[in-house]
Amino acid sequence: MTEHFVQPAQMPEHIVPPEHIVPKKVYFAIFFALIALTAVTVTISFFDLGRLNAVVALTIAVFKATLVILYFMHLRYSSRLTQVVVAAGVGWLFIMIALTLSDYLTRSWL
Amino acid sequence: MAENHAATPYGLAHHFDSLDQQREAGTLGMWVFLITEIMFFGGLFLTYILYRSKFPHEFVAGSHALDIRLGAFNTAVLIGSSLTMALAVYYSQVGSRRLLVTYLTLTMLLGLVFLGVKGIEYTEKFEHHHFPGADFQWEDPAQAPALEGNPGAGKVDGRHVEMFYWIYFAMTGLHALHMIIGAGLIAVLIVLAVRGRFTAEYHMPVEITGLYWHFVDIVWIFLFPLLYLIGRHE
Amino acid sequence: MIPKQPRTHYLNISYGFKSWLFTTDHKRIGLLYLVSITLFFFVGGAFATIIRLELATPQGDLVQAETYNKLFTMHGVMMIFFFLIPAVPAVLGNFLIPLMIGAKDVAFPRLNLLSWYIFNLGALFTIYAVVSGGVDTGWTFYTPYSTTYSNTHVLATGVGIFITGFSSILTGLNFIVTIHMMRAPGMNWFRLPLFVWAHYATSLIQVLGTPVIAITVLLLAFERVVRIGIFDPALGGDPVLFQHLFWFYSHPAVYIMVLPAMGVVSELVAAFTRKSIFGYDLVAFASIAIAVFGFLVWGHHLFVSGQSVYAGMIFSFLSYAVAIPSAVKVFNWTATLYKGSVSYQTPMLYAFGFIGLFTIGGLTGLFLAAMGLDIHLTDTYFVVAHFHYIMVGGTIMAYLGGLHYWWPKISGRMYPEGWAKLGALIVFVGFNLTFFPQFLLGYMGMPRRYHAYPEEFQVLNVMSSAGASILAVGYILPMVYLIWSMRYGPIASSNPWPATGLEWQTSSPPPTENFEEIPVVTWEAYEFAGQEKEVSAAG
Numbered sequence: 008m009t010e011h012f013v014q015p016a017q018m019p020e021h022i023v024p025p026e027h028i029v030p031k032k033v034y035f036a037i038f039f040a041l042i043a044l045t046a047v048t049v050t051i052s053f054f055d056l057g058r059l060n061a062v063v064a065l066t067i068a069v070f071k072a073t074l075v076i077l078y079f080m081h082l083r084y085s086s087r088l089t090q091v092v093v094a095a096g097v098g099w100l101f102i103m104i105a106l107t108l109s110d111y112l113t114r115s116w117l
Numbered sequence: 118m119a120e121n122h123a124a125t126p127y128g129l130a131h132h133f134d135s136l137d138q139q140r141e142a143g144t145l146g147m148w149v150f151l152i153t154e155i156m157f158f159g160g161l162f163l164t165y166i167l168y169r170s171k172f173p174h175e176f177v178a179g180s181h182a183l184d185i186r187l188g189a190f191n192t193a194v195l196i197g198s199s200l201t202m203a204l205a206v207y208y209s210q211v212g213s214r215r216l217l218v219t220y221l222t223l224t225m226l227l228g229l230v231f232l233g234v235k236g237i238e239y240t241e242k243f244e245h246h247h248f249p250g251a252d253f254q255w256e257d258p259a260q261a262p263a264l265e266g267n268p269g270a271g272k273v274d275g276r277h278v279e280m281f282y283w284i285y286f287a288m289t290g291l292h293a294l295h296m297i298i299g300a301g302l303i304a305v306l307i308v309l310a311v312r313g314r315f316t317a318e319y320h321m322p323v324e325i326t327g328l329y330w331h332f333v334d335i336v337w338i339f340l341f342p343l344l345y346l347i348g349r350h351e
Numbered sequence: 352m353i354p355k356q357p358r359t360h361y362l363n364i365s366y367g368f369k370s371w372l373f374t375t376d377h378k379r380i381g382l383l384y385l386v387s388i389t390l391f392f393f394v395g396g397a398f399a400t401i402i403r404l405e406l407a408t409p410q411g412d413l414v415q416a417e418t419y420n421k422l423f424t425m426h427g428v429m430m431i432f433f434f435l436i437p438a439v440p441a442v443l444g445n446f447l448i449p450l451m452i453g454a455k456d457v458a459f460p461r462l463n464l465l466s467w468y469i470f471n472l473g474a475l476f477t478i479y480a481v482v483s484g485g486v487d488t489g490w491t492f493y494t495p496y497s498t499t500y501s502n503t504h505v506l507a508t509g510v511g512i513f514i515t516g517f518s519s520i521l522t523g524l525n526f527i528v529t530i531h532m533m534r535a536p537g538m539n540w541f542r543l544p545l546f547v548w549a550h551y552a553t554s555l556i557q558v559l560g561t562p563v564i565a566i567t568v569l570l571l572a573f574e575r576v577v578r579i580g581i582f583d584p585a586l587g588g589d590p591v592l593f594q595h596l597f598w599f600y601s602h603p604a605v606y607i608m609v610l611p612a613m614g615v616v617s618e619l620v621a622a623f624t625r626k627s628i629f630g631y632d633l634v635a636f637a638s639i640a641i642a643v644f645g646f647l648v649w650g651h652h653l654f655v656s657g658q659s660v661y662a663g664m665i666f667s668f669l670s671y672a673v674a675i676p677s678a679v680k681v682f683n684w685t686a687t688l689y690k691g692s693v694s695y696q697t698p699m700l701y702a703f704g705f706i707g708l709f710t711i712g713g714l715t716g717l718f719l720a721a722m723g724l725d726i727h728l729t730d731t732y733f734v735v736a737h738f739h740y741i742m743v744g745g746t747i748m749a750y751l752g753g754l755h756y757w758w759p760k761i762s763g764r765m766y767p768e769g770w771a772k773l774g775a776l777i778v779f780v781g782f783n784l785t786f787f788p789q790f791l792l793g794y795m796g797m798p799r800r801y802h803a804y805p806e807e808f809q810v811l812n813v814m815s816s817a818g819a820s821i822l823a824v825g826y827i828l829p830m831v832y833l834i835w836s837m838r839y840g841p842i843a844s845s846n847p848w849p850a851t852g853l854e855w856q857t858s859s860p861p862p863t864e865n866f867e868e869i870p871v872v873t874w875e876a877y878e879f880a881g882q883e884k885e886v887s888a889a890g
Binding site for chain 2 (some may be wrong): 456
């Protein structure tokens with residue numbers, strides 16, 4: 008009959024990392040860091056840094072996003088597979104933007 | 118074989134071997150979905166990059182007419198909601214039902230505050246005829262005397278400012294849609310949590326909804342400087 | 352010994368519409384997809400029929416030019432989005448992947464069912480566009496014609512494609528998580544059948560690429576409604592941006608169409624040479640390489656669009672690079688034949704067809720990847736022939752080969768071998784007669800998407816149209832005898848070929864839960880010497 012299954016013990020390669028519980032104080036620390044960085048990015052935008060304005064704003068945004076991903080989204084404590092998946096996603100976005108810009112930025116070279 | 122039936126842990130679906138495997142699969146599935154969202158919003162970011170470099174003065178002009186205080190406030194609100202969401206996940210992990218419900222509710226309220234503020238901003242934009250379409254009007258404030266260091270004065274083409282607002286509404290609108298969906302998901306979680314459906318062993322839906330919510334926060338973390346903080350020094 | 356069917360299996364465990372429409376069994380969902388895509392194949396085929404009828408004469412005398420524009424548009428849209436992209440993954444992939452890895456189902460069975468409903472919802476919008484007057488922009492929807500000037504149902508078609516895209520994303524997501532998380536004990540990555548590797552690579556593309564066509568179609572839809580000029584040069588927009596966004600997905604999409612087919616061919620070549628695929632590791636990595644490199648070449652569709660020459664050079668170089676892993680696979684399949692025990696049953700005939708025709712199609716892709724040559728060949732029938740060699744000569748042949756090979760597993764019955772061989776022969780002859788003349792036509796300068804052409808092209812066009820009618824017979828034949836075999840075909844054993852792979856270690860048809868006992872895998876893929884290994888329980 009088909010309703011009885013033998014449930015084999017999981018082989019080593021299927022062992023998943025035990026659930027990691029991040030302490031609350033880490034969450035609060037990240038929260039305050041994010042608020043502070045928001046204040047910084049707003050303040051800096053009022054100074055004229057020429058082309059660097061955009062660079063600085065994006066750098067701060069990337070840093071904030073990284074904090075959210077690593078700690079709020081637990082990527083720091085996740086499996087290697089999950090980390091690779093996230094890296095691949097970001098990488099692919101980069102490919103799309105970089106190769107498209109390779110067209111627009113070089114049109115005037117001819 | 119009878120013990121296989123009796124010992125099936127609460128919440129385990131029939132095609133998984135263990136709660137751990139199920140949790141890991143669910144988490145991986147949500148991350149893969151978030152990758153698709155990165156590429157989805159990515160197309161809009163690419164469009165933004167190209168048109169900002171094509172119409173820099175119009176983007177500055179359009180950005181100046183956005184309310185930076187409301188934008189910054191909303192950023193703080195969303196970051197706060199990420200904190201409350203992370204805490205909700207924490208309390209689900211330790212099996213505290215009351216605090217789980219509390220923090221899920223706080224998260225949803227903060228999300229609704231964000232949407233409310235966006236509603237205010239959108240209304241203001243409609244009233245000023247800044248919504249793209251047949252009704253769009255742009256009074257060029259750069260008709261004012263050309264200031265030193267403001268080479269864009271008098272050179273702003275209203276049609277291209279309309280392009281900025283098109284991108285503004287497309288990006289923030291899509292973001293708001295994702296927030297509404299997220300708020301809906303959290304509402305469902307609240308109902309389930311109140312009914313005691315989550316335990317310290319089985320709370321995967323809370324975790325993966327949390328991942329989704331944080332992602333929506335991350336999109337805003339990029340949208341805010343890219344849309345509200347362009348050329349603020351001018 | 353006359354094979355006996357198991358008393359209960361996934362087909363007879365429950366009856367009635369509800370048991371099918373609300374199923375979460377991946378095998379039933381695969382069959383639901385089979386019904387849907389076959390229907391859409393015939394819709395797309397109907398458009399092709401009218402096209403080839405029109406092109407039998409040089410004058411545009413069957414349909415008006417505007418109607419002809421609608422015909423090739425709808426042919427492309429139906430065939431690409433509603434047949435080729437789902438065919439192998441959603442039918443064969445859904446059915447086989449849990450079986451091949453030793454799992455009871457995919458990771459998210461309800462999402463699987465949802466993806467079928469989403470697929471049909473998207474198709475509904477597109478069919479609505481078809482019956483209410485069609486779309487005439489070409490399946491490529493280039494702007495600003497599609498956004499501003501076309502008076503046809505662009506919006507409905509766009510919405511249909513947008514919705515169906517989610518079906519593709521969910522399938523890919525499901526496969527990725529399933530293959531990572533649900534393999535049976537002992538089934539490590541390098542014991543997986545190459546079919547699974549191919550589908551894993553395909554799923555990567557589906558997940559990373561489809562969202563971009565989604566946002567592109569969304570922008571197109573907004574533009575049709577609001578008319579800002581986001582892609583309209585008259586208003587400051589950039590039509591080449593649309594092309595970048597469109598092809599960022601649509602080029603990898605062709606690998607969604609061909610990679611699963613290659614996975615099928617690997618299984619067929621191994622089974623019908625009774626040998627392990629030569630260079631298993633290389634073929635597995637080649638699948639991943641095709642998926643990755645496939646994302647780096649989209650600019651080769653923009654060579655004449657005004658794209659920078661320097662970007663064109665990069666894309667051209669990368670387009671040559673992406674051919675390498677495909678070539679590796681062809682070499683390895685060929686090497687597998689050496690000293691193999693080759694048998695020429697129908698699935699193997701289709702596999703041979705694939706290898707030969709895909710090679711021609713792939714090589715002509717290299718012609719097109721050369722920028723200088725592309726300027727002469729772009730928008731001619733050379734391009735049309737190139738992609739039909741890959742998609743029809745390649746994908747559809749592999750799909751038919753796979754359908755025949757796994758038919759006993761799916762239905763519990765064998766198909767009639769004589770008729771099947773005849774069908775394969777008719778398909779091969781019909782295909783080449785249809786599409787080889789098109790290479791010549793294109794090289795001689797006949798443009799694509801034209802309903803009338805100069806007299807000197809007529810002979811080749813007539814050959815092509817004649818071939819199309821033969822091809823049609825070749826496609827209808829399997830439909831007839833496969834359905835016939837479900838009732839009257841001889842009952843198949845669990846492993847009629849016999850072949851390796853976990854799917855053959857369970858009954859034909861399999862039980863709903865796939866296996867009486869989840870196997871513990873201790874052997875390599877394609878270990879033909881180990882055919883008689885018992886499937887053993889753990890511990």
